[in-house]
Amino acid sequence: MSKPAPSVRELIREHYSALTQSERKFANSLLENYPAAGLASITIVAANAEVSTPTVARMVQKLGFKGYPQFHQALLKELEAQVSGPTQRRENWASEAPEGHLLNRFAQAVTDNLGQTFSNLDYEQFDMAVRQLANTEGRLYVVGGRITRALADYAFTHFQAIRQRVTHMTSSSATWPHYVLDMEAGDTLLMFDVRRYETNLQRLAELAAERGVKIILITDQWASPITSVAQHTFNCWVEIPSAWDSNISTMMLLEAMIAATQEEGWDETRERYERLDELFDMTRLFRKFS
């Protein structure tokens, strides 16, 4: 063969859009546990993925194999090539990219950041902050800086779905005084401030604190000065080999908070969530999967 045969993984990617729902179910099962989930007989493999044998048979044909045995052989070849291959895959999330490829350097940095962030996370603080976020007696204000505005937006979109009384303070600091005017003791202010800490944000934090607002601050490993007026501060590791900072760990923390908040107030908010879900269902074109 002149071309290097594409891996089964690649074949799945390539044909994924042409696969039916059950076929995807199998594809996912295979990708999740690759390639082990494809090494047994078609009967067993199908049973593991909870689809029927014909489904698997049809799918491997879609991938371009003449039949299941061919597919099976292809997987074996890959496995074997990997074992006898030049270097044992590196322990991390090496993509197939070459050693020094940006993707791999990047993956390394992200791993480190997430690891650091997690191990420096005080889960009791986390739980308290979550309780605060789930408390719907006060309003919840969300605000971010130049870069973190997107995160604040993301937070807003989700919190809005799971609780009432949420406000996104737009990035134009000119409008902030209006919001502050309405803040009351018992309200919560979720702030994002990573380096180039912004003066405006600090002023806002001070004003809010004076009014008795509880501040939850998500910042970087060097900690924004807002820390001093915040109830709860969370530090996220953000360094990557680049001129700017990564917000993946920030995002991770945020999502964890959203998930926890939702779990916290699930009984009360479930109905709300389902109603919203239905509203979207009414306009959607494509079905959500199982």
Added chain:
Amino acid sequence: MSKPAPSVRELIREHYSALTQSERKFANSLLENYPAAGLASITIVAANAEVSTPTVARMVQKLGFKGYPQFHQALLKELEAQVSGPTQRRENWASEAPEGHLLNRFAQAVTDNLGQTFSNLDYEQFDMAVRQLANTEGRLYVVGGRITRALADYAFTHFQAIRQRVTHMTSSSATWPHYVLDMEAGDTLLMFDVRRYETNLQRLAELAAERGVKIILITDQWASPITSVAQHTFNCWVEIPSAWDSNISTMMLLEAMIAATQEEGWDETRERYERLDELFDMTRLFRKFS
């Protein structure tokens, strides 16, 4: 099992003295090309070693297997263990939180997602997409859906910093036709579409594709239908134990793209970047660390 199962290699050595001539012939053939020479069907394996099928069948029974299929399975297991062994060792980001704490469950899910996303990433596609993103001859349009709007915003903020001619198509789809009007062949459209794929986005993609715009699609593991008109599609794993989907891996991919784009066109954009940096410096209050 209490004892670690002995490898087939060991079994052969152990029983070697009890093997007949033809059986040894097969044993040697297997050891010479281990374990590949034992992975096919008994018929083929026997033919390769130039012995008869019964010989192989008898021998594997001598080794202690009930039949050829069991022997075959054992070889597979070994192979698989070899491959997944060192790789599988996942970093444990466990915070100090208790075992079943949401933080730990969440960390687990995120690890899996990032791992999956990375290993399914086609780095050649990635490089091509990056080259497209770095190409400033055409405009770069960025757009997202209901949830991914925040990501599109994040992308916009960064791309705007590193290159010229970037447009963020606001989330209100009513304004999209105006943008499409101005699109030209050679332009690039960076789209985010994760499930509950949105009809509007698909229409937009189709219109843009018709005008010769290159589409880079960032979607989830189930692939938005936009795939069919996109130049480059990237799948991000998004499942977490929650009613909604995680966008951490999406964010990771996005950041990797931004980093790569910046690296790609660094010489041309460095000056631009520094100038912007200075502008921010002029208004900031707190010093950037290190």
Added chain:
DNA sequence: CAGCGCGTGAAAACATTTTTCCAAACCGCA
């Protein structure tokens, strides 16, 4: 050199796997 026993593989019998076919379920759509 006849007789015995073991090793071997052809071929038959058997078991399993794979494929094909088809009817039922499902889905989007009018």
Added chain:
DNA sequence: TGCGGTTTGGAAAAATGTTTTCACGCGCTG
């Protein structure tokens, strides 16, 4: 709600793989 196309899995048919049987050949032994 009913229609038309697609998807799905049960079951039978076909193919393939595995095991067993058995007869032949070889070499050793008395």
